[in-house]
Amino acid sequence: MTGAREPDPPTDSPAFSDPPASPASLPEVKAWSPQLALKAMLACAAAFTIPGAGHAILGRWIRAMLLCAAILGMFAAGLFLFEGKLYTFNPEEPLSIFPVIANAGLGGIYALCAFLRAGFDARPEVPTYEYGNAFLLVAGLLNYLAALDAFDIAIGRKK
Amino acid sequence: MHLLAMTLFALCVSTVFAIVTKEDPREQFRYAVKAFFAFLGIALAIGWLMYPFS
Numbered sequence: 271m272t273g274a275r276e277p278d279p280p281t282d283s284p285a286f287s288d289p290p291a292s293p294a295s296l297p298e299v300k301a302w303s304p305q306l307a308l309k310a311m312l313a314c315a316a317a318f319t320i321p322g323a324g325h326a327i328l329g330r331w332i333r334a335m336l337l338c339a340a341i342l343g344m345f346a347a348g349l350f351l352f353e354g355k356l357y358t359f360n361p362e363e364p365l366s367i368f369p370v371i372a373n374a375g376l377g378g379i380y381a382l383c384a385f386l387r388a389g390f391d392a393r394p395e396v397p398t399y400e401y402g403n404a405f406l407l408v409a410g411l412l413n414y415l416a417a418l419d420a421f422d423i424a425i426g427r428k429k
Numbered sequence: 430m431h432l433l434a435m436t437l438f439a440l441c442v443s444t445v446f447a448i449v450t451k452e453d454p455r456e457q458f459r460y461a462v463k464a465f466f467a468f469l470g471i472a473l474a475i476g477w478l479m480y481p482f483s
Contacts, residue, residue, distance in 0.1 A: 340441040
């Protein structure tokens with residue numbers, strides 16, 4: 271223990287002199303145009319209507335099929351295998367808006383279920399009822415992610 | 430039924446996460462496999478950790 275202070279590293283050492291990431295290494299967002307905005311909106315709308323359809327419109331067929339299988343699989347398992355339920359907003363319980371937002375991520379499927387009045391009945395006597403609810407909530411949230419991913423691909427932020 | 434639900438959940442969620450977060454198909458596959466086994470492994474580990482207190 272000499273008490274001598276270590277000299278500060280020179281400011282031109284590699285840790286300090288690394289250049290910032292070059293613009294070429296960052297994803298390039300396409301310049302805005304009405305066609306691009308239309309394409310992005312169409313991809314998002316399709317992704318909300320049918321899971322995976324946004325990617326299909328953009329020509330990402332394998333991703334589209336995988337997303338469709340995963341999200342529709344979760345929805346089908348949640349509703350039919352585990353017998354969960356879709357939520358509706360109850361004004362007496364304001365917090366019920368959150369599961370509704372999650373379920374509504376299923377978009378067209380949620381609308382179809384609402385139109386057919388199917389899947390909204392609670393069956394708490396079924397042992398897997400809570401699992402079913404979790405599957406339905408997560409399926410909707412995953413579809414939000416898929417729609418945002420389709421948007422990113424449409425505007426060129428992602429390949 | 431519990432294990433089936435957990436496996437199905439892990440499979441679907443890891444597939445979507447891989448597609449959304451990675452761009453290269455090989456990276457997506459590796460991420461999906463890693464996330465799938467992480468979901469299962471961590472759930473089983475936590476289950477065994479809670480077992481003495483049940």
